[in-house]
Amino acid sequence: MVSRRDFIRISALGAGAIAVGAGAFKVVKALSSPEEVKKLVVDLRRTPTYCEVCFWKCAGWVYKTSEGKIWKIIGNDDDQHCNGRFCPRGTGGVGMYYDEDRLKTPLIRVEERGKQVFREATWDEALDLIAGKMKKLSADYGPETMALFTHGSGSTYFTTLLKAFGTANIAEPSYAQCRGPRDEAFMATFGEEAYSPEITDIRDTKCLVLIGSHIGENMHNGQVQEMSDAIDKGATIITVDPRFSTAAGKSKFWLPIKPSTDIALLLAWIHEIIYNEYYDRKYVEKYCMGFDQLKAYVSEFTPEWAYAITTIKPDLIRKTAKEMADASPAVIVHPGRHVTWYGDDTQRIRAVAILNALLGSWGRRGGFYRPSKFALPASAIPAFKAPAKSWQDLFPGKYPLASSPVSNALIDASVPENNPAYPIKGWFVNGTNLIFTIPNQANTLKAIQNLELLVVVDTMPMEITGWADVVLPECTYLERYDTLRAAPHRKPAIALRMPATEPLYDTKSDYTIARDLSKKLNLADYFPFEKQEEMLDAQLKKAGSSLEEMQRIGVKTFEREADDLYFSDNEDVEFSTDSGKIELFSAYFEGAGFDPIPKYTPHEEPTEGYYRLIYGRAPMHTFSRTANNPNLTDLMDENTVWINPMVAKEWGLKPDQYIWLKNQNDIISDFPIKVRVTERIRWDSVYMVHGFGHAEKKLKRCFGRGVSDTQLITNVLVDPIMGGTGMRSNFVTFVTEKTEEEAAL
């Protein structure tokens, strides 16, 4: 069977390469003194934090050297999110602090000799300018004309600020560009979302089904750890992916599905589970509604039917359905996280939810547990005035079931030609690089051209900062307090982030920025504490702890109020759906004009010479935000395009050759990308890691390295249910040399 062999050092930083040429090895500098070596010896001064490199928010300790310099970050043993072990990005979080390309001072766009440039400004000047413009915009168009795009810990303060200002146009791209369809699908089915961290009970599962989820490449820490525990305990992993992902390499069954056909596979599994009576009859009878309609609906969706669509053999569909049934209820058909693929994503995840319901895994050990979250006492601030106009009013009737503002709708509303009901003229952007986050860059840029104010708060000169009127440099999470972390988990818990060191350069924490701006907007009542630590202490004392205690322990975990992690036998459960039951058939969807049971619809396929562009994560990077981190670029400093050997042969492409990619709309990548010829990808697709191909020169380490998938995603399939942007219907071809015309584009 062994016919090909790729041998790749994923992170061979030099050691291997240099060793080969050992003869050329030179003594570069004098030997280091024993004193210098001694600096490695531990100085146990440590401060608690929780990680901000991704949304998993692992709690840990920042250690400093004896000279007081930030040295390393280590997980907190008492933290459920990480169990004492950070992921590579969290461990490399020190690089965020040391990155010399950080934003260092406020910047204001000015015109100098006919050219727009940034000039350095004081905080006072910058905030005055913002407050003045915001007041003017409010007078001209109403406060709803301001929109906030936000991600991460800063969201709390800027949301408070903008709500107090009078707008509800506050969007997190993590909704419509990522997990929104999943949350709506689970809400419609179970009356509850899948949460973050996900409430998947992976450590005790007997069967984990991953549909495009690449756990292990996405380093969502707790779930990577638990998948490993499950492997130790002999759990079956079933992976559905057109790419041989790392998880596929650990799976008993890998289903190399034809991309975009997942719903057909899910319907066939549902068919198998119903018609072989594999489903959890007691559970379905007690908790679910709509079973008969579902049964009738899937009667034709046999494995043979699905085979013709998915290219997955009927036998494999049957075997895997049986495997799930055997493990039931300790089985997880994983809801995924980044699920905005084909525009029918809410329906696809509905099928996932239905499958889980049939297997009885929701609320059961080894399936989905019931989360518990610590209820933080809120600090007393005035109530927000209800805004005169909501985000739904921008485009009446669109995305009727979206429960959060849709970022792309706000962007569309910033383009006057789209005739929004009222204009969006000001953006406040925090912690999200919209140029890399939102597909169809031309549209985003058009929206930006129509703005009267664009404020960007970030730690790094991300592409979006280049379009700002005012850039505000926030300090990194290692240099500030933040709100307490109180996320849903098996047990309620809180975690503290405190500064390990003073902010470098002229940077400020998000809290300070929002508080100072609130004063200039006459909204200071919404930030009653001058210092965030005073607020935290007051809050912690109400919660039966104190800032002093949290500084010592970092994480405090409480017992659950009741022993109800899972449903007890015969427990009467009231689900938060319209019917109070798990809805296999959704009258809610039907009422809004959508299919009450998911339907398979064929999607566009690549034409001759084009390949479907699939993107994903690498374990050492988070979106585009870590691309310049010195520690993490050291592990991976560019992305590659994965091409099947047959395709490479056909095109005469060699491993490590650099090529450009061109999409169906003739968009050519700004930069070339290295070819990785590998059996791990289907012949009809190519794959790359998201977040590379930065075009901002100030990001010195990552400028021009690799290709940005977002640049090539111009065909966006918007989910009519909730506005999610399906991004997997783009097709690329290979360009080995740019013509002069193309280079000029």
Added chain:
Amino acid sequence: MRYAMAVDTRKCVGCSDCVVACQTENKVPIGFCRDWVVEVMDGTYPQLEMEIRSERCNHCENAPCVRCCPTGASHFVEGGIVMVEHSQCIGCGACIASCPYDARYPHPDGYVDKCTFCEHRIKNGLTPACTAVCPTKCLYFGDLDDPNSDVSVVLKKRKYKTLIPEAGTSPQLYFLI
């Protein structure tokens, strides 16, 4: 005492956390590493197999790097750990050439450096930085002479291999398969 490490290739996801944790713990300069990750693929789509493993110095019992070192900078310490005394290293690179595993690198400060099994940590009862951080808990460290150590226990339970055994170095890094 005989220190050794086992790497569970069935669990390792190749995340390189072991690499970055080692770099920060041991202040390895950016651009170099003491441990690294290897991915080996076999087969043709869709009949594929993949092995991922984290590699480092094997702390060989019969270590060519120690034998060839002209100054004695490369030496054994308690538990069979192969160490480099930086102050005695003249940076000649003989050890780099002699190591069949490419485990050593030339430190920009002029000496040769490599994995120490985090000797400074294990002295204090801790595990090596890579082992402590690994999110999949696929690294097992301990004393082979102690039947209850993590590494002894897992080697008793599982099948394993070593790398390039034919080099005759008697490596002490075991790969669970």
